[in-house]
Amino acid sequence: MRLIIMTELSWYRLDPLDVLLFRDSRPFQPGEGSWAKSLFPPLPITVFQALRSLCDPYTQNLEFLGPFLIDAKNQVWVDTPKDLVCIGNKSNEEADINDRADLSKVKGFARTQPAATDDPAWKDVRHPLPGKLRPIVEPTLRENEQTQGRPAPLMRLDALVLYLQGKLDQLNAKEHFHDLPWSTQVLPHIKMQTTSRTVEEEAGYFTEVANRLHPGWGFVAGISVANREGVVRIGGEGHQAQVHALKKHLFADLERFQGTGQETLAYVLTPGLAPVVADAPVYGLYPHDWQEHLIGVVGDRPLLAGGLSTFTRRNGQLQLGYSAQRAYVRPGTIYRFAQPPSPQPQQLLGGVAPKARTTFEKLHYGQLLWGTA
Template identity: 40%
Template sequence: MDWYKIDPLDVLLFREAKPFSPGEGARAKGQFPPMPSVVFQALRTATPTAQPHPEFLGVFLLDGDNTLWLPTPKDLIGVKRRTKDDLPNERTESWRRLTRLVPCETLESWESVCYSQESLPPMVPPELNGEEYVSGSPKPWMKASALSAYLCGNSHFAADNFTDNPWDIQVLPHTHIEDGTRQVQDEEGFFTEVATRLKPGWSLVARVQLLGLPDEPFVVRLGGEGHRAIVSKLKATKNDTDGLDCLNLLWKQALPDVLEPGLFAYLLTPGLAETAEQVYGLYPQAWRDCLLGCVGDRQLWWGGVAKKNRRKVRTKNGLEELEEKSFALQPQYAFAPPGTVYLFNSKSIQLTRLQSTFGHLLPITQDKPWWETFRKLNYGKLLWGRR
């Protein structure tokens, strides 16, 4: 597998695929970075041959210094020490140090707090010292080298190990005028889409195995409306300490043979956690008895309405018109977002039995073609660490 950098030549359109009806608000949301299958399909258009064993890992971010940035783990929170200069009720995102959320069952102060026994125990801040207090969270992207240290149990990071989303959002309005009038159509007449523009010096990056991909830069269409991007193969450099070599080692890291306390998994790419048949949450129901806690965010929706089918009918006045017949639907999935963290109970008897399923966060059933596709595209890739 080789690394390829993807430089958009214009804004990119990736619609979040929630059920969308122009008559009910007419505001589509954008999703960025794009899902792995979207970028993979764009790259595959540049290959002239069939692909017997394709593979894909991504999509991540690369800055102008070839530093690789990955989603920040969701269990990291900032801690700050209170001073005389602090204003009452002041909101701040700065922090002095980072710590990790812990299961509430490990804290005496939570012994009398009740929560639903049908779900996992809440993950809460640990006991803090003296005048310390929780002060926001780190920025959403983390250097790959810092993530490697995080997986080894380190929580001491500098602020420059994190960065904000390196892109800007642009809302694009669309207006359809009724034929022969100056009025907007009643249905589907006005809607908006969200476009994304990467900041200067930033690129998308992915690791790909496709036969026939050119070594020289080439152009692909990426996202809605066929906007173009330049794809170029990356060559390893000797001083690549914060870049691709780091992840090359991390993504091959398997589940430790010795299941010691503090074992956790970090979700590198969007995954599917099946809680019931074709129902997805943040963690699989099969993992329920061997998890101490889970920290994540809102799920990523993908799939949904594909197209409309229409047919011609004859009205009473003899005119023909198009009438909506039905919607064609694709399977819709709710993906656990990258950066989700799973803390395991090393003493659970279920852990060893489920160990073979811990490579990827995907449904255990493997008899469907889409499962094999998701597996080859490394959906739900888990990286393992110890606190």
């Protein structure tokens, strides 16, 4: 696994010039009609290709990390850890732990926890697979406290540093968290027949479901090429973004969270791949070879995305076609260990062919940050 030195990357801000649409490269499904949905925010490969297009001559073997969201003040925002919950004073109104918290009632934060092995309420609940994985339960609170729900889905980068250090008492619900800074925009397209005033029978009606970032918001990413600026095409639908170089290394503080062998909590920074069986491209929430070490996992539904690849037909001709979709582990997923695997992994990346694996490693898919539980 690869260590990444954040200060060796050059960091760039990408400001969209219009709406953005990142197709997941799969055919339309029955019942969906001709709706082209967007995978947003984009996967690392999409933004990497956009930044690499500024390289002249064409450059290979580049390192890349991103993309992440950045606001008008150049503050970076990442996915809120999935195990984080808000706490407040106890009242007669019970809040669902999965609902968004009312900020006026939040006075602190806590983590959901793997159930204690001696807790009689969970003694008969066991994971069907071998290992030590336990159910995730609400945190143990003081008598006058109760959970108030979840924080907003984005966390400021400096707040993530506090989280990984275990300093939850220094988190601020209003300053350190933010709602998703984009809106959905539906764009219908109608193609008319050239000989009449009627819609074409095939591909005559087509709808894009695009995303528009709110004013002042953009993407930030690092790549091992310096001094590049300009307008790039981002994604396969022809949309563009303005690229600006950033002088400040915004991610330098994260280098110290790449593991010392002692940490028992891992945070997924970028989309990763977790094969659930050996030697097969079947993916889930955690890899099969971590079963003996894991005691808890908190995640969400996977990101489903495919791609386009060239295939060799029986007659020897090359043909462009859809490759199989992969189920990526979402950023913000949290793994809890009794003891971390040895050697301590730096990336959540398995079940990938050797040639493709090199690309995934250099683009730092599944980058893990290790912290204090």
